[in-house]
């Protein structure tokens with residue numbers, strides 16, 4: 352198997368080094384911004400030596416992972432003299448292969464290996480990594496190497512075109528980071544009736560797990576439940592009234608997400624188009640009132656709510 356090296360001994364680098372070594376990949380070298388991080392990774396992976404110099408890693412390994420933060424990848428690539436025939440791979444979700452251009456021009460094969468996973472710390476990262484989906488970019492033999500590597504981590508892979516990388520990463524942010532934001536908004540509302548964040552989080556966790564379960568086992572769109580799935584206008588109206596009075600900042604997001612939820616409800620087939628139109632008017636009307644807009648027509652630039660309204664009306668009228 353290829354000898355692996357790591358430049359950047361943080362969360363992702365350490366998790367990949369530990370798990371790939373367990374699967375039989377020899378991890379031979381690591382360097383980082385600080386020697387202490389490199390030493391820590393080397394201590395967790397038998398046979399791995401830590402170096403002060405990134406060049407030593409490039410000289411020792413056949414495949415080098417650049418697992419620094421995204422912004423410094425080009426700087427690291429520029430600082431090292433790459434060897435013809437070796438492979439250089441980054442793990443960024445948003446960057447494509449252009450940031451590795453200099454390594455390519457020196458004869459290296461270049462690739463991207465992005466774990467579609469959330470790593471909140473080294474221990475969690477090592478736990479979460481197996482079974483992840485990996486977004487791959489590479490050409491020729493390196494692509495096959497990376498597919499095999501994803502498989503060895505019990506993972507799945509998807510090969511992305513450079514033009515699709517940013518949207519792929521935006522989707523990851525919506526599904527992962529914004530889920531955290533939604534939980535924060537929900538716990539803030541619990542805070543308004545006196546329940547502390549930690550307690551509110553515990554109370555919401557079974558609901559969150561149940562939702563993930565339904566997404567996994569029932570799937571979209573049938574996994575949608577709640578007032579928009581049922582067409583309960585009165586309940587949505589009460590939510591809006593309470594939110595506008597007591598949590599206006601959250602009300603705006605509630606309306607936006609409500610509007611995005613109507614098409615799911617329609618595809619589920621539990622509400623008629625007329626009910627969807629009423630829901631839309633209710634959610635968009637409050638928005639107009641709150642933002643002092645007299646007329647929503649022609650206001651596409653204000654956000655998806657207005658655009659959604661036009662789309663719904665268009666379909667309804669035809």
Ligand SMILES: NC(=O)c1ccc[n+]([C@@H]2O[C@H](COP(=O)([O-])OP(=O)(O)OC[C@H]3O[C@@H](n4cnc5c(N)ncnc54)[C@H](OP(=O)(O)O)[C@@H]3O)[C@@H](O)[C@H]2O)c1
Nearest residue numbers: 359360361362363383384385388418419420442443469470
């Ligand atoms: N965290 C996630 O959930 C996640 C998920 C998927 C992909 N990724 C990707 O994985 C990569 C690493 O992210 P991370 O979250 O693991 O970051 P991280 O924990 O902050 O680790 C980054 C490491 O890069 C090192 N570094 C910074 N500047 C450097 C330089 N100039 N030269 C050498 N090393 C340098 C730091 O070294 P010191 O410790 O020595 O200061 C640090 O250990 C990124 O491309 C990110 O997009 C992250």
